[in-house]
Amino acid sequence: MTEYALTGAQIITPYMEIKNGTLLISGNKILAVGRGENVVIPEGMKRIDVSGLTMLPGFIDIHTHGSLGASASDSLEGIRKIYEYLPSTGITSWLPTILDERGINVIVSAIKDQESGSKILGIHMEGPFLTPKNIPGSPYEEPRYPNMKEYEGMLKQSEGNIRIMGLSPELDGAIPVVREMRRTGVVAAAAHSKATYEQLMAGVDAGIQHITHAFNVMTGFHHRKPGVVGGALVCDALTAEMIADGYHVSPVAMEMLLRCKGIEKVALISDNTRYAGLEDGIYENVEVKDGVVRRIGYTEETDGTMAGSVWSLDNNIRTIKRHLGRSLKEISIMASCVPAKVAGVYKNKGSLEPGKDADITLIDADWNVVSCIIGGKLSYLDDSWKSEVRSQRSEVRGWKSEVGSQRLEDR
Numbered sequence: 001m002t003e004y005a006l007t008g009a010q011i012i013t014p015y016m017e018i019k020n021g022t023l024l025i026s027g028n029k030i031l032a033v034g035r036g037e038n039v040v041i042p043e044g045m046k047r048i049d050v051s052g053l054t055m056l057p058g059f060i061d062i063h064t065h066g067s068l069g070a071s072a073s074d075s076l077e078g079i080r081k082i083y084e085y086l087p088s089t090g091i092t093s094w095l096p097t098i099l100d101e102r103g104i105n106v107i108v109s110a111i112k113d114q115e116s117g118s119k120i121l122g123i124h125m126e127g128p129f130l131t132p133k134n135i136p137g138s139p140y141e142e143p144r145y146p147n148m149k150e151y152e153g154m155l156k157q158s159e160g161n162i163r164i165m166g167l168s169p170e171l172d173g174a175i176p177v178v179r180e181m182r183r184t185g186v187v188a189a190a191a192h193s194k195a196t197y198e199q200l201m202a203g204v205d206a207g208i209q210h211i212t213h214a215f216n217v218m219t220g221f222h223h224r225k226p227g228v229v230g231g232a233l234v235c236d237a238l239t240a241e242m243i244a245d246g247y248h249v250s251p252v253a254m255e256m257l258l259r260c261k262g263i264e265k266v267a268l269i270s271d272n273t274r275y276a277g278l279e280d281g282i283y284e285n286v287e288v289k290d291g292v293v294r295r296i297g298y299t300e301e302t303d304g305t306m307a308g309s310v311w312s313l314d315n316n317i318r319t320i321k322r323h324l325g326r327s328l329k330e331i332s333i334m335a336s337c338v339p340a341k342v343a344g345v346y347k348n349k350g351s352l353e354p355g356k357d358a359d360i361t362l363i364d365a366d367w368n369v370v371s372c373i374i375g376g377k378l379s380y381l382d383d384s385w386k387s388e389v390r391s392q393r394s395e396v397r398g399w400k401s402e403v404g405s406q407r408l409e410d411r
Contacts, residue, residue, distance in 0.1 A: 001027045002376060005041045008051030009362065013352045014332035023055060025358045028375040033352050050362060053370055054328065057336035057351050058092025058359030061313050062164065062267060062343050063124055063213065063241055065097050066274035072096035073103025079110045083117035085277060087372035087380035089312035092359035093119040093349060095163055097271075100128035100144075101154045108159055119359075119374060121343050122163035125154065126212060129167035129174065130192040143168070146177035155184060163343050166191025166212045169203030182207030187342060190228060190238075192217045197226040204237055210342060211240040213271055214257055215249050216306075233260040239342055241269045242334075244320050245311040247298040251323035263330045267338040268316055273308035275299050314369050321367060328367075 003026045011021035011033060022039040024031035032039050041047065065071060067085050070078035079096060086094060096107045104123065111120050129146040144150075146167055155162055165181060166189040167174055181188040190200055191212035196219065200208070211218075211232040219227030232240050233256070242257055243249055248271070249257075258266060270276065275283060275295045285293045285307075293299045299307040311319075317335060320326050340350025348357045358376040363369055372380040 003027070003031075003042070004046040004048055005039075006048050006050050006055065006360075007036060007041075008049050009053045009055045011055045011352060012057075012328050012332050014057065014329045014337065015351065017329060021055065023352065023360070025373075025376045028358055028377075030352060030354050030356050030358050032354055050371075053362045053364060055352065056090075056328070056332050056361045056363065058349070058361050058372065058374065059090040059313050059317075059335045060121075060339035060343065060345075060350065061086070061091050061094040061270050061272075062121075062339045063097050063126075063269035064094055064272045064276075064313075065308070067272055067276040067312075069274055069278060071103075071274045073098045073106055076106060076109050076113065079106060079120075080113075080117070083110070083114065083120060086118035087374065088369065088382075090314045090317075090361040090363070090369040090372055091118045091312075092361065092372060092374045092379075093121050093345070095121055095124035095343060097124040097126055099126050099130075101125075101157060104154065104157045108157075108161060111161060116377075117374070117379065121345055122161045123158055124164040125162055126166045126191055129171060129177065131168045131171065131194050143171055145171050146173040148173075148177060148180060151177050151180060155186070162186050164189055164210065168193040168195065169208060170195040170199045174203060175206045178203055178206040178208055182209075185344075187344075190218070190231075193228050194219055195228050197228070197231050200228050200231040201235070204231070204235060209238060211238050213243050213248070213269065214240040214266075215253055216243065233257065236265070239265050239267060239338060241267050241271075243271050243309055244268055244316040245298065245309055246319045246323065247311075248306070248309060254320070255324055258324070258326075263326075263333050264338065266334050267342055268313060268320075268331070268334045269339075270311060270313045270316060271309040272312065273299055273310060275308070276310045276312060278310070314363075314367070318367050 006023045009021055011018040018035055020036045022036045023033045067082045070081045072079050107123050128144045131143055164187040169190050178188045187210050188208045189210035189212045190208050214232050221227055221229040280295045282294055293307050295310055298309055301307050317331050320331055337350045340346040349359055360373040362371040370382045
C-alpha cells in the first residue's frame with residue numbers, strides 16, 4: 001500500500017484554509033490533514049514538497065457530454081479518451097451526461113472497465129422527457145412524455161447507475177415520474193423547460209431537487225411571470241448548475257445566482273460537448289440542422305443558435321476569479337462539495353478530510369492545474385511544473401513511478 005506526505009502547500013479543505021499544510025495519504029484515503037507543525041509524519045513515509053501550490057478537493061463535474069472529439073455515448077474507446085483527459089483539467093470524478101437511453105450501455109460498460117483516469121460516478125441523463133424545441137440539435141420533433149414504464153426500463157438498463165435525470169416538469173405525466181425518481185434515489189432535475197413558475201413548484205413538491213444549467217433553455221424571469229429562472233433563484237429546495245464560461249451566462253447573471261442561492265446551492269459544471277479540448281473551427285455534426293457547428297469559445301449552429309460549451313471546468317473557475325473575484329474557498333465549494341452532495345457521494349468525496357478518498361487537485365498561483373491525484377494515485381502532472389522545480393526532479397520522478405503504480409480499483 002502506497003503511503004506518502006504532501007508538504008508545504010496551502011490547503012483549502014474547503015471549510016478551512018491551512019497555510020504551510022501537510023496532507024498524509026495511505027492507500028486510496030486521506031490519513032491526516034493540517035498545519036505542518038501539527039501533523040506527525042510517520043517514520044519512513046515518503047515526503048513530497050509541493051510548496052508554492054494550493055491543494056484543493058478534486059473537482060467533480062456532474063454535467064459533461066464529451067471532449068477531444070469524443071462523446072460519452074459514442075463508444076467504450078471514446079469514453080476512455082474522455083476520462084483519461086479530464087484529470088488535466090483538475091476533474092477527479094464525473095457524471096457522463098447523455099440525452100437519452102442510447103448511451104446507457106456504453107457508460108455502464110465503462111464503469112465496469114475503468115482502471116484509471118477521472119472516476120465515473122454514474123450517469124447523468126439530461127433527458128429524454130424534454131420539450132424538443134428547447135434542445136439544440138434535438139433529434140425529436142415531438143416531446144417524449146414522461147412514462148413510468150420507460151423510466152423503469154432505463155433505470156434497469158443502467159443497472160442502478162442513473163444519478164440525475166432531467167425532465168420538463170410542464171409535460172403531461174411528469175409528476176408521477178418525478179415521485180418515482182425520488183422513491184428510487186435518482187435526483188430529479190428541471191431541464192430544457194418552458195414551465196411556468198407554478199408548474200415548476202408543482203414539480204418541486206413532487207420531488208424535483210435540481211436545476212439543469214441555470215438560465216439556459218428555460219423560461220426566463222419576468223416581474224409578472226417569474227418562470228423557471230425565478231423559481232431557481234428563490235426556492236431553497238433547489239440546487240442549480242452554473243456554466244461559468246462567460247458565454248452561456250453573463251457575469252451579472254452569475255453573480256445574481258450566487259447572491260440569491262448562496263454558494264452552498266450552486267454546482268459549477270462544464271456542460272462540455274465533444275468539441276472541448278479542440279481548436280476553434282468548423283466541425284461536422286450530423287445531429288444539427290445544417291450538419292456543421294462552429295467552435296468559437298463555445299459551439300453554435302449556422303443560424304447562431306448556441307449548441308454547447310467547450311470550456312473545461314478549470315477555465316470556468318478562472319473566469320469566476322476574473323469576473324466575480326470570488327475566493328478559492330467559495331469556488332472549491334461550488335466545484336467539489338456541492339457536486340459531491342448532488343451526486344450522493346459526499347461521504348467519500350468533495351472535501352479534504354481524514355477518511356475520505358484521496359482525490360486532490362493542485363493548482364499554481366495563477367489557478368492553473370499542476371497535478372491531479374485520484375484515489376491516492378497520481379493521474380496528472382504538468383510537464384512545465386516538473387521542469388521548473390529542478391531541485392525536486394528526482395522526487396517528482398519517484399512520485400510519478402511510486403504513486404502512479406497504484407491501481408484505481410484499490411480505492
